[in-house]
Amino acid sequence: xxxxxxxxxxxxxxxxxxxxxxxxxxxxxxxxxxxxxxxxxxxxxxxxxxxxxxxxxxxxxxxxxxxxxxxxxxxxxxxxxxxxxxxxxxxxxxxxxxxxxxxxxxxxxxxxxxxxxxxxxxxxxxxxxxxxxxxxxxxxxxxxxxxxxxxxxxxxxxxxxxxxxxxxxxxxxxxxxxxxxxxxxxxxxxxxxxxxxxxxxxxxxxxxxxxxxxxxxxxxxxxxxxxxxxxxxxxxxxxxxxxxxxxxxxxxxxxxxxxxxxxxxxxxxxxxxxxxx
Amino acid sequence: xxxxxxxxxxxxxxxxxxxxxxxxxxxxxxxxxxxxxxxxxxxxxxxxxxxxxxxxxxxxxxxxxxxxxxxxxxxxxxxxxxxxxxxxxxxxxxxxxxxxxxxxxxxxxxxxxxxxxxxxxxxxxxxxxxxxxxxxxxxxxxxxxxxxxxxxxxxxxxxxxxxxxxxxxxxxxxxxxxxxxxxxxxxxxxxxxxxxxxxxxxxxxxxxxxxxxxxxxxxxxxxxxxxxxxxxxxxxxxxxxxxxxxxxxxx
Numbered sequence: 001x002x003x004x005x006x007x008x009x010x011x012x013x014x015x016x017x018x019x020x021x022x023x024x025x026x027x028x029x030x031x032x033x034x035x036x037x038x039x040x041x042x043x044x045x046x047x048x049x050x051x052x053x054x055x056x057x058x059x060x061x062x063x064x065x066x067x068x069x070x071x072x073x074x075x076x077x078x079x080x081x082x083x084x085x086x087x088x089x090x091x092x093x094x095x096x097x098x099x100x101x102x103x104x105x106x107x108x109x110x111x112x113x114x115x116x117x118x119x120x121x122x123x124x125x126x127x128x129x130x131x132x133x134x135x136x137x138x139x140x141x142x143x144x145x146x147x148x149x150x151x152x153x154x155x156x157x158x159x160x161x162x163x164x165x166x167x168x169x170x171x172x173x174x175x176x177x178x179x180x181x182x183x184x185x186x187x188x189x190x191x192x193x194x195x196x197x198x199x200x201x202x203x204x205x206x207x208x209x210x211x212x213x214x215x216x217x218x219x220x221x222x223x224x225x226x227x228x229x230x231x232x233x234x235x236x237x238x239x240x241x242x243x244x245x246x247x248x249x250x251x252x253x254x255x256x257x258x259x260x261x262x263x264x265x266x267x268x269x270x271x272x273x274x275x276x277x
Numbered sequence: 278x279x280x281x282x283x284x285x286x287x288x289x290x291x292x293x294x295x296x297x298x299x300x301x302x303x304x305x306x307x308x309x310x311x312x313x314x315x316x317x318x319x320x321x322x323x324x325x326x327x328x329x330x331x332x333x334x335x336x337x338x339x340x341x342x343x344x345x346x347x348x349x350x351x352x353x354x355x356x357x358x359x360x361x362x363x364x365x366x367x368x369x370x371x372x373x374x375x376x377x378x379x380x381x382x383x384x385x386x387x388x389x390x391x392x393x394x395x396x397x398x399x400x401x402x403x404x405x406x407x408x409x410x411x412x413x414x415x416x417x418x419x420x421x422x423x424x425x426x427x428x429x430x431x432x433x434x435x436x437x438x439x440x441x442x443x444x445x446x447x448x449x450x451x452x453x454x455x456x457x458x459x460x461x462x463x464x465x466x467x468x469x470x471x472x473x474x475x476x477x478x479x480x481x482x483x484x485x486x487x488x489x490x491x492x493x494x495x496x497x498x499x500x501x502x503x504x505x506x507x508x509x510x511x512x513x514x515x516x517x518x519x520x521x522x523x524x525x526x527x528x
Contacts, residue, residue, distance in 0.1 A: 021361070021426045022281030036370045171373060171376075173374055173376040174378065176324075176329055176372065176376060177370075177372060177376035177377075177378070178327060178378075179364055179365065180327055180329060180364065180368070180369075180370040180372075180439075181360070181365070181366070181389075181390040181394065181438070181439075181442065182357050182365040182390060182394045182442070183362060183390070183394060184359050185358050187362070187393065187394070187407050191389060192378055193391060196378075196379065196380050199380075208380060
């Protein structure tokens with residue numbers, strides 16, 4: 001008769017209880033958000049696509065793009081230096097990563113913004129030829145380029161660690177096998193090491209791009225008109241502090257979500273390549 | 278002369294002698310088994326043959342050509358990376374852990390080197406790979422990933438990956454180290470088949486039963502030196518050196 005018995009799964013009392021509590025909290029939160037007039041949702045929606053904000057968003061995206069575009073190659077160079085035989089190259093790379101990961105991004109930004117105090121003029125000088133070309137530092141390091149420089153240098157330190165971890169995740173036996181087949185060093189890297197390291201690098205690199213996007217918000221302290229600073233400019237005029245901070249947050253959410261979707265898409269394509277042909 | 282010729286090979290790592298004046302000749306088409314306890318330097322010797330590890334002194338010739346260096350006067354200048362890579366295409370190597378590329382299928386593992394290095398036609402290389410896979414009974418696994426194969430199957434893929442380059446010599450590093458006992462004899466049979474096809478081979482092992490099952494010459498190594506060298510049958514039945522006799526008794 002045993003085949004007639006009904007199977008009853010055990011009741012997860014704690015989980016049911018937690019579900020009820022959390023549901024109540026969520027309901028209370030939503031109620032307060034939509035009932036509290038001081039959120040001023042109509043101002044949020046009115047300003048969501050304000051021209052000044054969209055211009056600010058563009059600056060945020062530009063800063064992120066430049067930071068990643070220059071930061072990743074520089075990070076790759078630093079990672080390669082760390083793997084080199086030369087002790088000096090190793091040490092310089094180690095020192096760089098140590099400094100730029102230890103000093104907060106905000107402090108680095110102030111440094112580059114004020115670098116003219118340290119080096120008032122930049123000059124190209126060659127031994128024997130003297131000074132070829134020189135210009136005031138402040139002409140080159142404007143707010144935007146100082147911000148890009150700070151972001152790039154900061155990003156490169158993190159990127160180099162990500163790439164180094166990826167390269168180290170490939171066992172030396174893989175390099176040996178590829179060399180034994182007759183691959184040159186670049187062939188080993190291109191055909192064997194990078195495709196395997198990429199799987200480790202990609203998720204971390206995606207996170208790094210997202211945190212760079214968020215890190216760009218510090219440039220508002222040097223009055224660079226990114227999406228946060230544009231929101232601040234508006235609320236300093238209208239005193240709608242919270243609605244405009246919500247607008248800025250929503251834009252960060254949108255861009256971060258798009259980046260995450262891109263990351264999932266690339267990772268999905270890579271893991272599909274894991275399947276046999 | 279044709280074959281593999283090693284003379285005066287020495288290598289030190291931080292003061293410790295790993296290889297000490299190794300002299301060894303493996304005539305073309307013959308098999309040489311490097312036998313000895315672990316740490317005797319036999320795997321290092323194997324890696325030096327295709328210049329994966331460097332030597333401090335000595336010279337190695339494959340079919341008359343110096344491997345890894347160019348002789349000018351009384352000096353040996355190390356070759357460029359590209360030149361060494363080209364020489365390595367003539368030397369097949371099968372690693373102890375096989376080192377198949379996990380991101381490539383069995384077939385891709387086998388065809389990548391002839392495609393990318395020898396620039397052969399894809400269709401030809403695939404045909405050749407399938408024929409070789411069939412000889413080791415793995416043609417149905419061509420599109421599988423290495424991780425889905427057993428150790429013995431992975432090893433046969435590694436052998437095919439080396440053979441498709443049509444090397445002048447094959448190097449095997451402890452081919453039985455990661456195999457189940459019943460697979461050891463089938464490995465010995467496969468190596469014997471290669472030997473019958475006149476493949477020049479250097480096989481490193483510390484396993485006596487496996488070494489006995491192979492034909493050819495045996496070099497017994499200890500502490501970085503070749504202590505005794507001779508035909509397999511002679512060395513196993515009448516070892517000349519007391520250390521060889523000890524090793525044969527203990528194992």
